[in-house]
Amino acid sequence: MGKLGGVALLIVLVFAFTGIVFVTGGGNNSCAVAATISPATATGLKPVAGYSGDQLINAAAIITAGAAAGVNVKGQTLAVMTAMGESGLRNIDYGDLAGPDSRGLFQQRDTWGTLAQRLNPTVSAGFFFQRLVKVPNWETVTPTAAAHAVQINADPDHYTPYYAPAESVVAALLGGDAACAATAVTGSNAQQLAADLVVKIDAGNITGIAPDHLREIRWIAAGEVHANCGINLAILQVITIAVNTFGSVGISDINRLCTNQYLGNTDSSHWANGGGHAVDFYSLDRTPTTGADANAIKLLKTLLPLMPAGSATGQVQCRAKAGTSLELAGVRQFEDTCNHVHLQVDPAYTGSLKADPAKASS
Template identity: 45%
Template sequence: MISATSMAAHAVTRPKTTRNLLIVAAVIVLVVPAALVAVPVTLVLAMGADGFGGGGGVCSGSAPSVQAGKTVDGYGPDQLKIAATIITVGQQMSVPPHGLTLALMVAIGESGLRNLDHGDAVDNTTIGVFQQGAGYGTRAKRMDPATAAAAFYTRMLHVPDWQTAAPTLVAHAVQINADPNHYAPFWAPAERVLATLTGASAESCQVPADARAAAAVLVGAIQAKKLNFLEPRYQQQVVNIADGTATPDCTIDAHVLQLIVVAVRSFQQVGVSDLNRRCTGMTPGAGTASAHWKGKAVDFYALNRQSLTGADDLSVQLIHALDPYAPHGSSVGQSDCRARAHVSLGALSNFTSGFPDTCNHQHLQVP
């Protein structure tokens, strides 16, 4: 019997229908032996992996809780209740702990976690815990901490590379304040507030800063057998990026690698079927027009030892787990698969468009 790995080695010049058969074969090899021991999806998302779960996982911590009389860095119960509201809104939007810390940092730097009905000597038109101006809506909206927090998160998620850029610069991009370094001193107390109220840690949940660092994490996942590839040469692409030997035609966008890291840390097992096709010379589907040809796309064919269709629960959970980490303007495939199955993705912040694709994997791409 020919193994899935051997079959994949001959897929370079074969049409897309043949490649689809390879995915089926790989899923059979992957799924059947472990079908009886697969961990339920909901449990995996609740546990996370390596301290890095999807929304609501260990990494995100618990729902915020304010103990009577509790203070953190001098902030009392009333201020911590506002912090809890900011955290809760972020968790509901699937914002990871790094983003929650960012919001708390801004709220501390702008108002000391107080819902002020006035601004300061520089601008007395701003109000609320985030000191938002008229562009954020009515006075009532700006004075409602939950609405104000949602507005902040929405704008923050649109800042390029907000996950890895200096927090104070991300805050400055949203707030448009006079001093871009104003918020830096408030990062540490924001971390302590988040940790005290939820048990979450911004550092342990942060995505790797660049492509090589992300690839190094993925090499560890390969060695731990948490990450496998349908095409061995795609695995080699990751290995070469990690050790610094990748050629220009075989690079992978850092955001794509970061998304795979999030997937590996959010699910028990991850199967990838496509990465940079220019490197392998493969031209199925959209050919050289595909985002794969530019190293800006990834296809997931299995999660937790279960095959993906783009419309199944795991595919939807994957999209929502990765959405907070994707650059704004990213896209998801399999829109036709979900339409036929009457499956809706619901609200997403950074995956802003979709397109049809074959229903045997979940395609994700970045701008």
């Protein structure tokens, strides 16, 4: 299986030469925009987890190839992790004792493709993704197990220490697209937004845990009014953007007043002024989030330019510990548990998210 065939090769080569990534939010996202992780973008970044310069440019090429292959952020992170473990994100033009013919970011041998292909960061990454997606349960096994199934390294645990740095690098390179996300906020009819979300709930694209907060969405969709069980319009829009961006999300909390989950904070946007002014995502793209992982950073970069004045997000210490802290003008950050992403608007706010990201602070 040394060479990509037909359409797959054409796609990878197009991306190799154009650098274009078509960002879609999964099967249900109607927003598709052209975005580029250019060498200039990567070069302009400060060192991330000890990686800089050409290393970040190579990581950007891997991410681009992953988007071309339709692989999610976790898969892109696995590939960056693997290249870290194989080459230190350097495009090596020599092999070693174990593989004298190994070359490139992934140290691929001559059975993978031609020398020129293996030394092309985008094409060699395409080879990696082509094999990764054929690994059974690659999204749920440990990262090093998924990489080992592709690379067949002598040490199955070789890639373990590289996963956290890979998450940091991918998070630094991947940003959301606020202009794309803004298309989801043009709808200001809460009942219609809720009805659209119910479709995604029934399809399994939005999941919840006990106590059930998804019923709050169902009640709004059905036009039912339940005391202290409403959801802020902007929060419905946040949920819409999140599920469109990732294809699937898990929600642990919305209106805690509705479920009588008083946690000792009367000012909580989950609770204050009737509740329902915040949402907690415990998973993005069917992957648990820490509030500091690549998916979380992508969500925050997508949403925060659209958030109205007085908005806030949690997990600031989680991001600081992971080295992926964000500067969020006009959005307060606070400490929160590292098992979800918390987003809130001011409990007194009754309007929409900003359809024009340039006016986000107004």
